Amino acid sequence: xRSITSLGLLCRYxxxxxxxxxxxxxxxxxxxxxxxxxxxxxxxxxQESSVISVGVVDFQAEGISDLEVRTLTQRFTSELNNTARxxxxxxxxxxxxxxxxxxxxxxxxxxECILTNIGNELGAQFIITGSISKNGDRYALAAVLTDxxxxxxxxxxxxxxxxxxxxxxxxxxxxxxxxxxxxxxxxLVTKRKGKTKKKIKKPNTKSSxxxxxxxxxxxxxxHFYLDQNSRGLMFMSAEVVALATGYFAYMNYSRxxxxxxxxxxxxxxxxxxxxxxxxxTRTLEAEQIMLDNNNLLTVAFRAAAxxxxxxxxxxxxxxxxxxxxxxxxxxxxxxxxxxxxxxxxLTIALD
Amino acid sequence: MRWISFILTACVSVFVSCDLIDPEFDxxxxxxxxxxxxxxxxxxxxxxxxxxxxEMSLYALEVEGVAGMRAQVNYDDTMVEVTxxxxxxxxxxNQSPLFVYDDDKNGKIDVYSVFLGSNKQVSxxxxxxxxxxxxxxxxxxxxxxxxxxxxxxxxGNSIPLQSFGKGVIRAQ
Numbered sequence: 001x002r003s004i005t006s007l008g009l010l011c012r013y014x015x016x017x018x019x020x021x022x023x024x025x026x027x028x029x030x031x032x033x034x035x036x037x038x039x040x041x042x043x044x045x046x047q048e049s050s051v052i053s054v055g056v057v058d059f060q061a062e063g064i065s066d067l068e069v070r071t072l073t074q075r076f077t078s079e080l081n082n083t084a085r086x087x088x089x090x091x092x093x094x095x096x097x098x099x100x101x102x103x104x105x106x107x108x109x110x111x112e113c114i115l116t117n118i119g120n121e122l123g124a125q126f127i128i129t130g131s132i133s134k135n136g137d138r139y140a141l142a143a144v145l146t147d148x149x150x151x152x153x154x155x156x157x158x159x160x161x162x163x164x165x166x167x168x169x170x171x172x173x174x175x176x177x178x179x180x181x182x183x184x185x186x187x188l189v190t191k192r193k194g195k196t197k198k199k200i201k202k203p204n205t206k207s208s209x210x211x212x213x214x215x216x217x218x219x220x221x222x223h224f225y226l227d228q229n230s231r232g233l234m235f236m237s238a239e240v241v242a243l244a245t246g247y248f249a250y251m252n253y254s255r256x257x258x259x260x261x262x263x264x265x266x267x268x269x270x271x272x273x274x275x276x277x278x279x280x281t282r283t284l285e286a287e288q289i290m291l292d293n294n295n296l297l298t299v300a301f302r303a304a305a306x307x308x309x310x311x312x313x314x315x316x317x318x319x320x321x322x323x324x325x326x327x328x329x330x331x332x333x334x335x336x337x338x339x340x341x342x343x344x345x346l347t348i349a350l351d
Numbered sequence: 352m353r354w355i356s357f358i359l360t361a362c363v364s365v366f367v368s369c370d371l372i373d374p375e376f377d378x379x380x381x382x383x384x385x386x387x388x389x390x391x392x393x394x395x396x397x398x399x400x401x402x403x404x405x406e407m408s409l410y411a412l413e414v415e416g417v418a419g420m421r422a423q424v425n426y427d428d429t430m431v432e433v434t435x436x437x438x439x440x441x442x443x444x445n446q447s448p449l450f451v452y453d454d455d456k457n458g459k460i461d462v463y464s465v466f467l468g469s470n471k472q473v474s475x476x477x478x479x480x481x482x483x484x485x486x487x488x489x490x491x492x493x494x495x496x497x498x499x500x501x502x503x504x505x506x507g508n509s510i511p512l513q514s515f516g517k518g519v520i521r522a523q
Contacts (some may be wrong), residue, residue: 253369264374271380271393271410273476280381283374294369 055089055124060109063134072132079176089124111146122148139168145179155179156201163194208316215315219308222315235311239304246300253293259286379516387413390422390496391516399486399522407518409480411441418472418505419465423497428458430492431484441477472505486522494518
């Protein structure tokens with residue numbers, strides 16, 4: 001198992017370069033060139049990768065001993081490593097961080113506890129917490145993958161298993177694949193025993209219904225939700241323009257309506273021939289303005305309704321591109337748990 | 352159900368339209384409604400109630416060189432009664448016109464307004480008399496200017512009238 005993160009390696013590599021270049025006294029411009037080139041290559045490599053750094057916390061236990069649960073967590077971790085999608089954060093380092101924060105490893109196994117106390121110092125992007133409980137030949141397994149930065153659960157897996165204990169270990173290993181959003185290998189699936197009931201939740205997964213609900217509430221919101229910002233902005237702007245046009249047309253219509261009502265009243269009451277003709281002319285002019293603006297507001301509101309419907313339909317039908325785990329890039333300082341030195345942490349898209 | 356209401360709201364907004372006024376230019380003094388020269392009642396509709404008075408104005412429309420006139424007004428004496436008749440502004444009081452009226456109490460009233468002298472006359476549109484009616488019975492009654500009405504020029508010649516107006520009193 002790899003004991004340090006690739007980011008830790010990156011930082012150490014930079015330190016090494018600094019020393020090396022200072023010894024051979026290479027020119028400053030060359031150093032910058034190499035630094036930029038290396039950083040670019042590292043970013044490109046990272047962008048192509050789909051690997052995330054994960055710290056696995058010892059699972060909580062119920063009905064089994066601490067030693068057993070530690071062994072089972074180790075099996076889970078080993079299988080996680082087999083997925084080749086996770087760079088595993090050293091569990092000893094993680095446990096040391098927990099104890100350094102004045103807590104006990106046994107007493108801090110929930111994501112809330114870990115992230116509240118050592119969240120800023122963790123060198124991993126994600127943590128996996130879980131629980132194993134046993135009642136006769138029934139086992140309840142659970143695992144949660146939590147984003148360290150957002151502190152939100154990305155995957156929640158729960159498996160109810162009934163059968164022999166080796167079948168439970170197989171289920172645990174399958175969970176290691178499923179929590180990484182991968183199909184378990186055939187060799188594992190064929191090893192399955194007993195009866196299994198499984199639930200997989202992806203709380204932050206975007207859905208078409210979610211997009212439709214947002215698009216219905218506010219044009220463009222559904223697209224923003226799906227990261228289709230330009231389309232979202234387009235729908236929102238179009239709706240605003242249509243509604244604003246409708247509103248101003250309504251204001252003009254309303255004014256003209258009042259004028260028609262007023263001048264027509266004057267006309268009906270008028271007994272002076274010149275005045276009567278004047279009010280008649282004004283009534284007709286106001287009536288024309290009223291009709292024009294009524295037509296305009298009708299068209300504008302119909303357009304707004306059409307835009308709203310198209311926006312809803314488009315949001316619903318837009319293909320959802322799920323962001324891979326750890327795809328959001330962040331940069332920040334934190335303490336390297338191994339060297340106990342400040343570390344520049346760069347988190348970038350890994351797919 | 353939530354979705355249905357959203358869709359219905361959206362559909363309703365597609366068919367949105369505002370209330371419109373369709374003005375009817377029915378002022379009796381508008382030459383488009385009555386061919387001049389004419390004797391008319393304006394306005395034409397009056398709403399009242401039992402025991403209340405209604406002030407009805409008689410107008411001459413687009414007349415030329417009028418020195419005297421006789422307006423005969425027919426009314427239903429079971430519905431209304433005449434309480435007062437006063438001269439209008441058309442026959443200018445500075446020119447001292449003779450203004451008299453004769454109510455036969457059987458649904459017919461004759462109103463006369465005449466300039467004494469051959470050089471006095473008026474033209475145009477104006478109020479010739481105001482007749483006050485009292486409503487004595489509920490219902491709808493028509494006050495009609497009869498075609499017995501006459502306009503005379505300063506030489507005593509009759510000016511042919513093209514239109515004769517009417518008014519309606521609705522008493523509730």
